[in-house]
Amino acid sequence: MxxxxxxxxxxxxxxxxxxxxxxxxxxxxxxxxNVDAIKHIGPGDVENLLRKVDADIVQQRIYSYPRQIDSPADFLARLLIAMKDGKAAEIPTYSTDIHEWLTDNLVFDEARMGxxxxxxxxxxxxxxxxxxxxxxxxxxxxxxxxxxxxxxxxxxxxxxxxxxxxxxxxxxxxxxKAKVNWIIEFNKGLSVKYAEDRIIVPRNNRLIISSRPPWxxxxxxxxxxxxxxxxxxxxxxxxxxxxxxxxxxxxxxxxxxxxxxxxxxxxxxxxxxxxxxxxxxxxxxxxxxxxxxxxxxxxxxxxxxxxxxxxxxxxxxxxxxxxxxxxxxxxxxxxxxxxxxxxxxxxxxxxxxxxxxxxxxxxxxxxxxxxxxxxxxxxxxxxxxxxxxxxxxxxxxxxxxxxxxxxxxxxxxxxxxxxxxxxxxxxxxxxxxxxxxxxxxxxxxxxxxxxxxxxxxxxxxxxxxxxxxxxxxxxxxxxxxxxxxxxxxxx
Ligand SMILES: Nc1ncnc2c1ncn2[C@@H]1O[C@H](COP(=O)(O)OP(=O)(O)O)[C@@H](O)[C@H]1O
Ligand SMILES: O=P(O)(O)OC[C@H]1O[C@](O)(CO)[C@@H](O)[C@@H]1O
Ligand SMILES: [Mg+2]
The missing domain is CATH 3.40.1190.20 (Ribokinase)
Structure with a gap:
């Protein structure tokens, strides 16, 4: 057809x-x-976050490919990996630290059913x-x-x-209490400068930080x-x-x-x-x-x-x-x-x-x-x-x-x-x-x-x-x- x-x-x-x-x-x-706290990241947002952490540690984390998020460097590593490939990913976090760090450093655009x-x-x-x-x-x-x-x-x-x-x-x-997940949405074409590299996102997609409180x-x-x-x-x-x-x-x-x-x-x-x-x-x-x-x-x-x-x-x-x-x-x-x-x-x-x-x-x-x-x-x-x-x-x-x-x-x-x-x-x-x-x-x-x-x-x-x-x-x-x-x- x-x-x-x-x-x-x-x-x-x-x-x-x-x-x-x-x-x-x-x-x-x-x-x-859960409640999805959705942030659409735009030009400069990731660079701003990268300035708050040690670039070498993020690089190490990219190589080690964290399967759970314990620190801002883990989060940024998985975000850069997801953005580079335009791939969807969901990574768990077991403490409230990353939620607090994200709340301090990013303002979400909307909260919706997740x-x-x-x-x-x-x-x-x-x-x-x-x-x-x-x-x-x-x-x-x-x-x-x-x-x-x-x-x-x-x-x-x-x-x-x-x-x-x-x-x-x-x-x-x-x-x-409510369980809140952060959703980082990135758009095709978004350009991010990272160390000596530049990532151009190939496809609209998202990274989910799934909160896993003990309850x-x-x-x-x-x-x-x-x-x-x-x-x-x-x-x-x-x-x-x-x-x-x-x-x-x-x-x-x-x-x-x-x-x-x-x-x-x-x-x-x-x-x-x-x-x-x-x-x-x-x-x-x-x-x-x-x-x-x-x-x-x-x-x-x-x-x-x-x-x-x-x-x-x-x-x-x-x-x-x-x-x-x-x-x-x-x-x-x-x-x-x-x-x-x-x-x-x-x-x-x-x-x-x-x-x-x-x-x-x-x-x-x-x-x-x-x-x-x-x-x-x-x-x-x-x-x-x-x-x-x-x-x-x-x-x-x-x-x-x-x-x-x-x-x-x-x-x-x-x-x-x-x-x-x-x-x-x-x-x-x-x-x-x-x-x-x-x-x-x-x-x-x-x-x-x-x-x-x-x-x-x-x-x-x-x-x-x-x-x-x-x-x-x-x-x-x-x-x-x-x-x-x-x-x-x-x-
Ligand atoms: N712009 C779009 N227009 C139509 N369908 C889309 C678009 N972006 C993604 N999709 C569809 O949504 C699916 C996403 O599924 P998935 O990765 O399981 O996400 P989620 O679990 O968040 O719902 C893709 O497989 C694709 O079929
Ligand atoms: O693994 P969890 O924390 O239930 O999260 C599932 C996530 O997947 C989605 O349901 C999308 O498929 C999001 O809305 C939600 O944040
Ligand atoms: Mg799915």
Whole structure:
């Protein structure tokens, strides 16, 4: 398909999802939500920060590649690395020192809802989904204020053994504090002078400093855990995220094993009263390879149906699953990186026994689905096109406040770079005899072992923010998949 044909197919995708979305009963969303303190850095900002630290130490830190932020030099090292490559990154910090240093030295531009579960809950509620049940283990009054106030977005609260669903502001715990992450957004073309070097940022992206205070636990109160089957019964799917915060060891003697077991138990509880419930996990950057591996092997494999992630995260996942070479080919900037990405997605689908894996990249998405996924390839294609439209609308407007807002995404141009990338993949697949030109051009490739959807996406030249666009893509696509399943059941 050329761009004008894709434009038409995009409208069909939007209309089909708009028709079907009302039949989704609901989605359960847990665990992570925080306040994102967003700073768009401009000319001179990084140089100012660099003047406050020892340049030699920053240089050493660049070489040592800190996987957690303990000092301003660690922060600047990871910021320079992210800016040089235009790559997204998320690095944890376990003390409040860096937060205080940033507050003293940078003024944030805006504070908004952050965390996959927070962003996704608001998006789904604003899309008018019938019923969004959000569960945030550390829901504080300040955090609750960032949730949209809407009757279709509720949070469980157990009173005298009975579960109630309440607006977040009524379900929060007044003793809890908000978790605040700093988000440093940098724009394509920004020039930064560093020692003898000059960095020119190749792509708009962001660095996240994820605060990990000791009270953040990926868990549930026993009461809510016991009532999960009740909640599972009322929804068609669950979107789970935040596992990146699991630590190897805790101050009180607990270990990652306790939290992994509980996470798997929670999925089991949701499935108890609703064996057909479809579970999506939104992956993210996980610096600790041991935890990354445990999440994939012990939570995702065998328990989860659908996984959403960006290209760096595909490489990271492949890396800990023993596919180091393929992981390297995904991230090195060579001609065949998209082929490696496709091969990697296929590997992950089968290795992790998923029904669906959705990889989002700038300019294109690749989704690989198993043969037993209950909707057909055209419905999968609709869901991806709908997700790209929703993401473009968010990048353009900074948020989605109603289903109607999504339509603006249809006016954002389809990325020609994305088209060029997928043409490379098409040439490879056709050469390998995996599909013919006609199927490839339609975006749907059916093979004996799985089906593959590949679409060019809409890219906004000057996005309001980039943080949270991936969450928007995965959640809107997943909601659309559920809508496809419900409409298929009703037919
Ligand atoms: N300007 C843009 N226009 C449209 N989509 C974008 C734009 N910038 C980024 N994206 C999409 O957003 C995704 C970012 O996902 P990810 O790295 O997971 O971020 P986050 O976790 O913050 O949501 C990219 O993979 C790309 O598909
Ligand atoms: O790992 P954490 O602290 O939950 O942070 C997740 C981060 O990812 C995002 O959800 C974007 O995907 C941010 O809004 C948030 O700061
Ligand atoms: Mg993401």
């Amino acid at each position: 050329d761009i004008s044909e894709w434009d038409k197919r995009y409208i069909e995708g939007y209309e089909s999802v708009a028709r079907n979305i009302p039949c989704v009963n609901g989605i359960f969303v847990a665990y992570n939500s 965390g996959q579960a927070g962003i996704i809950s608001n998006l789904l509620a604003n899309m008018d989904l019938n019923n969004v049940i959000a569960y945030i283990p550390w829901l504080s009054p300040e955090q609750a204020d960032y949730f949209v106030s809407s009757p279709n977005l509720l949070h469980p609260f157990v009173r005298e053994g009975r579960m109630e669903l309440l607006p977040p502001a009524e379900a929060c715990n007044p003793d809890y 953040v636990r990926i868990d549930m109160s026993d009461e809510v855990y016991e009532h999960l089957p009740e909640m599972g019964k009322t929804v068609d799917g669950a979107i789970l995220s935040g596992y990146q915060m699991i630590k190897e060891e805790y101050e009180d003697g607990k270990t990652y094993r306790d939290y992994i077991a509980r996470a798997v138990g929670a999925i089991g509880q949701l499935k108890k009263a609703n064996p057909d419930i479809c579970i999506h996990v939104e992956f993210t950057s996980i610096q600790n390879k041991f935890i990354r591996s445990a999440i994939l092997n012990d939570i995702v494999r065998n328990h989860v149906h659908s996984l959403g992630l960006d290209t760096v995260e595909v490489a990271n996942a492949l890396n800990v699953l023993g596919y180091e070479e393929l992981a390297y080919s995904v991230i090195k900037k060579e001609e065949d990186a998209i082929v490696a990405l496709y091969e990697g997605a296929v590997r992950l689908l089968h290795e992790l026994k998923l029904q669906r894996i959705h990889v989002h990249s700038l300019g294109f998405y690749i989704c690989v689905v198993s043969k037993d996924c209950p909707i057909d390839v055209e419905q999968h294609l609709d869901s991806l096109l709908f997700a790209s439209t929703t993401a473009a609308a968010r990048a353009l407007q900074g948020g989605i406040n109603s289903f109607e807002d999504i339509k603006a995404g249809l006016d954002v141009p389809i990325s020609t770079q994305g088209m060029d990338q997928i043409d490379k993949l098409g040439a490879y697949l056709i050469r390998q005899g995996k599909c013919n030109l006609e199927d490839f051009e339609k975006g749907c490739i059916c093979t004996r072992n799985h089906d593959v959807l590949i679409i060019p996406t809409r890219v906004v030249d000057h996005p309001v923010d980039t943080v949270g666009i991936g969450d928007t893509i995965s959640a809107s696509a997943f909601a659309a998949v559920l809508a496809g399943m419900c409409s298929t059941r009703e037919d």
